[in-house]
Amino acid sequence: MEGEGGAAFRPREMGVGALVRKLAEEHALMSDALERAKEASKRGDISAVSRELQAIDPVFRQHIADEEAQILGLLVRELGRQGAAEAIRVFQQHQPMYRLMLKVKELASKPSEELREGGDSLAELFEAHARAEETRVFPVAAALGGAERSS
Ligand SMILES: [Fe+2]
Ligand SMILES: [Fe+2]
Secondary structure (H helix, E strand, O other): OOOOOOOOOOOOOOOHHHHHHHHHHHHHHHHHHHHHHHHHHHHOOHHHHHHHHHHHHHHHHHHHHHHHHHHHHHHHHHHHHHHOHHHHHHHOOHHHHHHHHHHHHHHOOOOOHHHHHHHHHHHHHHHHHHHHHHHHHHHHHHHHHHHHHHO
């Protein structure tokens, strides 16, 4: 994904198995932060919302860079675009999800119903996205990564 107003993140150099574990750890970390941001948006604690979203911004962008370059790269290389269709579909959520995060950050200038709703949708969207990756994308990538290494 193109960084919005920041330097592009380069993919991290690690094997697929280690990368998939790292990505799952980051899901847990980001999910906790988004949950805290959601609760803070309900309380009208706008500085906490901003702080939580600011803290995960670089994690999120590095994470997406790795998913799109390394995970999707591997799936397309091994399975073709047809075979990688599920991952392509799931990864298409990255841009709208990141844009929603920026929008919630902007909304966190004052407490509002829109901010509460934004915080809710963001946390919900992220949960569903992370679950789809962990159940339907990462296991395929990990299996192919192992096969690629041993062939
Ligand atoms: Fe993702
Ligand atoms: Fe992810």
